[in-house]
Amino acid sequence: MAAKIHVSSINSYIDEQLTIKITGCKKNTKVSVHAITYDEKQKKFSSYATFIANKKGIVDISSQQPIAGSYDEADAAGLFWSMRCTSSKLDDYFEKNNANKVSINLILETEKEVLDDVTIHRYFYMKDTIKEYVQEEKITGALFHPKQKGRYPAALILSGSDGGMQEHAAALLASKGYVTLALAYFGVEGLPKNLENIPLEYFQEATKWLKQLPYVNGNISLIGHSRGGELALLLGAIFDDYQSIIASAPSTHMTPGMRSGIFTSTSSWTLNQQPLPSITFKFRLQTIFSMLKNWLLKKPISYLSIWDDTLKIQEKTENARISVENIRIPIMFIAGRDDQLWPSSQYVNAIENSLQNKHNRYLYYENAGHFLSFPYSFVSLPANVFMNVGGGMTMTFGGFKQANAKAAKNSWEEILTFLKENNN
Numbered sequence: 028m029a030a031k032i033h034v035s036s037i038n039s040y041i042d043e044q045l046t047i048k049i050t051g052c053k054k055n056t057k058v059s060v061h062a063i064t065y066d067e068k069q070k071k072f073s074s075y076a077t078f079i080a081n082k083k084g085i086v087d088i089s090s091q092q093p094i095a096g097s098y099d100e101a102d103a104a105g106l107f108w109s110m111r112c113t114s115s116k117l118d119d120y121f122e123k124n125n126a127n128k129v130s131i132n133l134i135l136e137t138e139k140e141v142l143d144d145v146t147i148h149r150y151f152y153m154k155d156t157i158k159e160y161v162q163e164e165k166i167t168g169a170l171f172h173p174k175q176k177g178r179y180p181a182a183l184i185l186s187g188s189d190g191g192m193q194e195h196a197a198a199l200l201a202s203k204g205y206v207t208l209a210l211a212y213f214g215v216e217g218l219p220k221n222l223e224n225i226p227l228e229y230f231q232e233a234t235k236w237l238k239q240l241p242y243v244n245g246n247i248s249l250i251g252h253s254r255g256g257e258l259a260l261l262l263g264a265i266f267d268d269y270q271s272i273i274a275s276a277p278s279t280h281m282t283p284g285m286r287s288g289i290f291t292s293t294s295s296w297t298l299n300q301q302p303l304p305s306i307t308f309k310f311r312l313q314t315i316f317s318m319l320k321n322w323l324l325k326k327p328i329s330y331l332s333i334w335d336d337t338l339k340i341q342e343k344t345e346n347a348r349i350s351v352e353n354i355r356i357p358i359m360f361i362a363g364r365d366d367q368l369w370p371s372s373q374y375v376n377a378i379e380n381s382l383q384n385k386h387n388r389y390l391y392y393e394n395a396g397h398f399l400s401f402p403y404s405f406v407s408l409p410a411n412v413f414m415n416v417g418g419g420m421t422m423t424f425g426g427f428k429q430a431n432a433k434a435a436k437n438s439w440e441e442i443l444t445f446l447k448e449n450n451n
Contacts (some may be wrong), residue, residue: 030058030084030142032135041149041199041407042439043127045105047088049135050082058142060088061134062106062410067120072409074098096161098429101282107131108432110409112373117327120414124191125168126151126158126198129408149407152198163206164233167218168210169194171201172217178244180450182235183205183230184402185255188222188285190214196250196402203443206243208233222254223284224302227265230258234268246270246450248443252403253368256293257282259294261352271449272354273442275361275400279374281305281347288416306347307450309336327410327413328422329367351378357386359445361438363395367425371397386446392434396426399434406436 028051035046043268052058059077066072078086089103098105112119123129124316128150135143150170159170173179182205184197190213197209210233213219234247248271251259255301256277263272285295285307294302301339321328336346351358360379363371379389398404398411410428413421426434 028084028165030135032060032133032143032145034133034145034147036147037145038148038150040202041151041195041405043149043407044205045089045147046103047089047106047133049078049080051084053086054080054082054084057094058086059136061111061136062131063107063134064110064129064131066409068122070119070122071113071382073123074106074110076106094312097145101438102429104406104432104436106133107407108410109428113118115415115421118413121409121413123195123408124189124193126171126194129293135154144291151195152202152213155288156198156201158198160215161187163236165211165229166236167198167215168192168208169234170206170208171198172206172240172242173201173204176242178242179204179206180246180248180446181208181243181447182248182250183207183237184209185249185251185258186211186214187251187253187255187403188288190222198252199401199405202339206237206240208237221284221291222288222295223286223291224250224295225295226295226300227262228298230262231266231268234266237333238268241335244444249270249445250275250402252276253398254278254282255387255402256371257349258271258296260349260351260354260358263356263358264350265298265353267355269356271356271446272358273445274358275403275438276363276366276368276397277360277374278369278371279349279351279378280344281349283308287416304346306337306344309339325419325421327421329423331367331370331425334369334450338373346406352382357388357445357449358384359388359390361390361400362392362436363392363397363399363426363431364391365395365425365430366397367423368397369430370447390438390440390441392430392438394427394430395434396431397424399426399431400438401435402444404431406432406439410435428445 074097076093097109197207205211248288249259252275410431
């Protein structure tokens with residue numbers, strides 16, 4: 028009998044746990060499975076795991092610990108989250124924003140030959156969800172909603188400093204029974220090029236537009252990660268239009284604008300045509316020299332020390348603090364203890380210590396970094412730790428692939444529970 032790969036579903040949702048088994052092997056022999064996929068920029072990512080077949084010639088990848096490979100514990104999703112960029116020594120960021128399926132090729136090998144291969148397809152939405160692009164006079168985004176008639180709770184999904192829109196996240200949440208708008212606010216045609224002086228009234232218009240759709244029941248939640256998390260908290264503190272907020276790896280202070288990925292002296296946000304205050308960065312020479320040294324040595328660079336230097340001068344950051352205490356709706360905060368982009372867990376911990384809202388949820392993940400949860404992270408995609416930003420420079424966002432993947436899995440389950448509890 029020839030060795031074969033068996034997957035519980037060739038076509039599945041991205042968050043669906045798959046069972047992968049190998050049959051027909053020679054008993055007690057080594058076999059390896061390689062996984063290969065490509066991101067939106069066509070960067071190649073791969074992983075592998077080597078197993079010993081049992082006396083019946085079977086390997087259960089879903090529950091069996093590999094003897095070698097890109098991950099080292101029994102994990103049904105190990106081959107997916109442990110994939111690394113093949114063109115980079117340190118790894119690179121897996122870029123995914125659109126809602127197209129992700130195809131992963133699984134190849135079964137011995138030391139001498141290829142025994143079998145199969146391609147699986149992971150979806151963010153299927154035929155029971157409708158996708159529409161929105162390009163109105165004041166709103167740009169991608170709308171997803173259930174095909175079945177009814178009135179559903181809605182969510183605005185806010186991108187971070189990369190701009191554009193998180194279509195894949197909106198699609199997946201829509202498949203769970205929500206109307207979702209992946210709202211763009213810069214970085215796409217017809218909108219500002221950079222994250223500078225973005226009027227908060229734009230989001231209020233998008234909220235009103237979403238609320239009036241005939242298949243929306245009037246409940247709208249805000250979901251944002253990183254700068255999107257900052258934005259979600261800011262909107263919740265100013266406008267009384269939302270049912271709940273999910274802020275992942277957020278800042279609790281307004282951060283300066285960005286141009287081509289670099290911080291500027293301008294404000295990110297405006298209200299009533301007036302720029303809102305933002306923190307002013309403080310750089311110590313020691314911090315700058317340390318970053319330059321890592322760049323020259325081609326070591327990953329962390330931005331965390333810049334924030335540490337800045338936040339020590341509290342009186343200079345107080346006017347840029349978001350008035351989270353003004354938010355009267357439930358908030359779910361998600362943070363990694365090893366976030367190396369900015370101190371999100373420190374921000375969230377300060378909020379937890381100062382607010383007495385029993386409806387809030389606080390999720391902290393040890394050894395997890397900045398990219399640890401929806402709408403930016405999914406357990407079945409390569410977990411992101413590093414990013415090549417050009418000029419031979421590599422940024423680290425913190426955490427480890429396994430810890431980030433575990434956080435993505437657990438927090439996604441918690442997010443769905445939180446939304447259900449607050450949209451009844």
